[in-house]
Amino acid sequence: MTVDTAPAPAAPAPAAPARRGRTLPAGSVITTFLVLFLVVAAFSVEGFASTRNAGFLLLDVVVIALIALPLTLIVVTGEIDLSVASTVGLCSAVMGRLWVAGLPLEAIVPLVLVLGGVLGAVNGFLVTRLGLPSLAVTIGTLALYRGLAFVVLGDQAVADFPRAWTTWAISSIGSTGIPTVVVPLLVLVVLTGVVLHATPIGRSLYAMGNSEDAARFSGIDVARTKLWLFVVTGVVSALGGVYWTLRYGSARADNATGLELQVIAAILLGGVSIFGGSGGLLGVIAGALLLGSVRNALQLVNVPSDVLNIVTGVLLITAVVAPQVAARVKGRRRRRPAS
Amino acid sequence: MSLFLTSRRVRGGLTGLAVAAMVLTTAACGGTTRGEDEGSSGGNDAAGASADPDAEIPADLAIAFLPKQLNNPYFDVAATGSERAVGEIDGEFSQVGPSEASASSQVSYINTLTQQGADVILTSANDPNAICSALDQARSGGASVVTFDSDTDPACRDLFINQATAEGIAQTQIDTMAEQIGGAGQVAILSATANATNQNTWIELMTEYAAQEYPDMEIVTTVYGDDEDEKSFQETQGLLQTYPDLKGIISPTTVGISAAARYLSGSEYKGRVALTGLGTPNQMREFVQDGTVTAFALWNPEDLGYLAAYAGAALAAGQITGAEGETFEAGDLGEYEVGADGVVVLGEPTVFDAENIDDFDF
Numbered sequence: 001m002t003v004d005t006a007p008a009p010a011a012p013a014p015a016a017p018a019r020r021g022r023t024l025p026a027g028s029v030i031t032t033f034l035v036l037f038l039v040v041a042a043f044s045v046e047g048f049a050s051t052r053n054a055g056f057l058l059l060d061v062v063v064i065a066l067i068a069l070p071l072t073l074i075v076v077t078g079e080i081d082l083s084v085a086s087t088v089g090l091c092s093a094v095m096g097r098l099w100v101a102g103l104p105l106e107a108i109v110p111l112v113l114v115l116g117g118v119l120g121a122v123n124g125f126l127v128t129r130l131g132l133p134s135l136a137v138t139i140g141t142l143a144l145y146r147g148l149a150f151v152v153l154g155d156q157a158v159a160d161f162p163r164a165w166t167t168w169a170i171s172s173i174g175s176t177g178i179p180t181v182v183v184p185l186l187v188l189v190v191l192t193g194v195v196l197h198a199t200p201i202g203r204s205l206y207a208m209g210n211s212e213d214a215a216r217f218s219g220i221d222v223a224r225t226k227l228w229l230f231v232v233t234g235v236v237s238a239l240g241g242v243y244w245t246l247r248y249g250s251a252r253a254d255n256a257t258g259l260e261l262q263v264i265a266a267i268l269l270g271g272v273s274i275f276g277g278s279g280g281l282l283g284v285i286a287g288a289l290l291l292g293s294v295r296n297a298l299q300l301v302n303v304p305s306d307v308l309n310i311v312t313g314v315l316l317i318t319a320v321v322a323p324q325v326a327a328r329v330k331g332r333r334r335r336r337p338a339s
Numbered sequence: 340m341s342l343f344l345t346s347r348r349v350r351g352g353l354t355g356l357a358v359a360a361m362v363l364t365t366a367a368c369g370g371t372t373r374g375e376d377e378g379s380s381g382g383n384d385a386a387g388a389s390a391d392p393d394a395e396i397p398a399d400l401a402i403a404f405l406p407k408q409l410n411n412p413y414f415d416v417a418a419t420g421s422e423r424a425v426g427e428i429d430g431e432f433s434q435v436g437p438s439e440a441s442a443s444s445q446v447s448y449i450n451t452l453t454q455q456g457a458d459v460i461l462t463s464a465n466d467p468n469a470i471c472s473a474l475d476q477a478r479s480g481g482a483s484v485v486t487f488d489s490d491t492d493p494a495c496r497d498l499f500i501n502q503a504t505a506e507g508i509a510q511t512q513i514d515t516m517a518e519q520i521g522g523a524g525q526v527a528i529l530s531a532t533a534n535a536t537n538q539n540t541w542i543e544l545m546t547e548y549a550a551q552e553y554p555d556m557e558i559v560t561t562v563y564g565d566d567e568d569e570k571s572f573q574e575t576q577g578l579l580q581t582y583p584d585l586k587g588i589i590s591p592t593t594v595g596i597s598a599a600a601r602y603l604s605g606s607e608y609k610g611r612v613a614l615t616g617l618g619t620p621n622q623m624r625e626f627v628q629d630g631t632v633t634a635f636a637l638w639n640p641e642d643l644g645y646l647a648a649y650a651g652a653a654l655a656a657g658q659i660t661g662a663e664g665e666t667f668e669a670g671d672l673g674e675y676e677v678g679a680d681g682v683v684v685l686g687e688p689t690v691f692d693a694e695n696i697d698d699f700d701f
Contacts, residue, residue, distance in 0.1 A: 104370020
């Protein structure tokens with residue numbers, strides 16, 4: 001039995017299939033850190049702890065957290081998808097183009113989601129059928145999809161979306177300040193969490209991330225699973241594109257430029273190993289919230305944006321390096337009595 | 340490993356397409372389409388409020404300057420102007436902004452300012468619509484919003500400070516040229532691209548104004564340097580060969596004027612063919628100093644920032660509401676009047692020459 005000594009009421013992460021010997025479930029460190037940060041910021045940063053600010057903060061995090069869901073699954077299998085933000089941009093541009101062409105939004109949204117699936121399938125096909133490394137493939141499609149977005153819409157912006165839709169995108173639940181979109185996002189978080197942590201599919205993803213060969217020999221269709229993960233990531237990124245367009249009320253080819261780095265930052269900060277095979281979803285959500293909260297709090301105390309980028313970078317490196325150092329220290333301690 | 344396109348998958352894909360087509364056709368009848376929603380109000384929100392021209396500007400107004408991006412020389416100069424104005428009215432100046440000029444990056448900064456309770460937000464929009472809802476929230480939180488340089492949708496701000504009118508830009512360039520060539524002779528225009536809207540508007544107005552004011556000045560041609568240094572350089576060379584009697588070149592683009600100046604300064608035409616247009620002091624300094632260029636024009640971004648800050652303070656104090664015809668004092672720059680759609684025009688562009696160019700750094 002372990003005793004939780006964290007002072008804050010951090011909910012323990014749903015136990016990821018952690019390797020034996022690890023005492024803490026993946027993500028619990030970052031969740032504790034998030035709670036500590038929120039408490040400190042609430043007392044020391046003027047204007048941080050208010051319903052309005054919570055709303056602003058969550059609106060900034062929504063798309064990052066959304067895309068992080070399927071991308072976490074991809075990273076767990078040891079792959080990566082860097083084209084997510086370009087998919088957001090291309091889907092936003094296509095949404096604008098179709099809207100100008102006179103299609104109803106009720107048709108545009110499903111079409112754009114299908115497009116996202118196709119874009120994801122291209123990634124998945126190149127990675128799983130041609131055996132190319134996902135890093136190389138998705139750097140390519142990162143440029144390709146963004147380029148296509150500019151072909152579709154150029155440097156124009158389409159902005160006359162119906163008010164009812166754009167105000168819904170930034171509306172909040174009653175007077176709580178919590179954005180309405182957090183509700184469907186939470187549903188997706190729970191869904192993804194269940195798939196990753198409580199189903200054979202989820203376990204097979206960790207197996208692939210630890211050893212693809214072993215996974216294949218134990219009867220897992222690695223290629224097919226990964227292909228579908230890329231398709232789902234494409235669809236979810238397209239959903240992100242639709243939401244982004246409505247939230248800012250502006251369809252543009254350069255929408256969400258650079259967002260992929262924020263999503264990957266949230267995932268790594270959340271304790272998911274970039275080499276695959278370990279990590280959990282709760283940590284990722286905590287990572288996204290921590291990045292958003294840090295930015296928000298620093299902005300409120302008028303820290304310039306250049307410094308914000310430096311802080312984010314340092315935070316990220318710390319998050320990636322710290323577990324490595326911890327593991328090495330632990331390894332040395334264990335080895336010493338034996339030698 | 341199985342092939343990607345098995346018959347089962349093909350069938351699955353077809354089903355997907357069929358579903359998409361069905362969604363499309365059903366939604367096409369009776370969905371939300373473009374043109375139905377005319378709900379966006381173009382009116383001025385402040386219409387109900389009344390202005391009190393004699394109201395005092397309260398001390399300690401929190402005035403925030405939000406440029407398209409930080410570390411951009413143009414906006415740094417504008418910020419200097421705003422900061423000076425805020426100092427004069429005993430306000431609190433702050434500059435915040437994103438490090439990249441993307442459409443949505445300004446939104447979280449506006450949200451932060453709303454949360455901090457800023458009294459005035461001075462901003463240049465990266466996208467006319469993307470920051471609209473954030474500005475709406477800021478205004479309902481009590482902030483006055485002034486845009487400068489790049490406007491938003493007029494419904495989302497109180498005032499827009501326009502750097503110069505098209506007429507002002509056209510007339511200043513023709514007057515500057517006329518002064519240098521004695522109001523007579525052949526003049527050519529070196530523009531950016533053939534379909535650049537602002538360039539074409541200026542060229543049209545320049546031609547009209549020249550014909551009216553300086554009948555002996557003949558605008559012989561317009562060539563296009565596409566805002567590329569190399570091409571502008573070659574076009575200048577071509578102009579001088581085609582028109583041996585050419586007296587002057589007007590280039591209403593910062594890329595064109597500096598390329599033309601570079602060509603002239605190294606050629607036999609230096610000092611014989613006049614060059615003017617729109618350029619920045621830093622880019623043109625060496626050519627003014629070596630005598631290639633006598634005078635050129637551009638609006639002064641420092642004045643732009645200065646005026647924007649005073650306009651914001653006047654709004655916050657209640658001296659004006661943003662309605663057409665209201666007037667306010669803008670420190671050293673004097674009195675300004677609000678025009679249609681809440682637009683305030685800074686005035687004539689500033690003419691830079693050997694005497695004043697060293698006062699400017701942008």
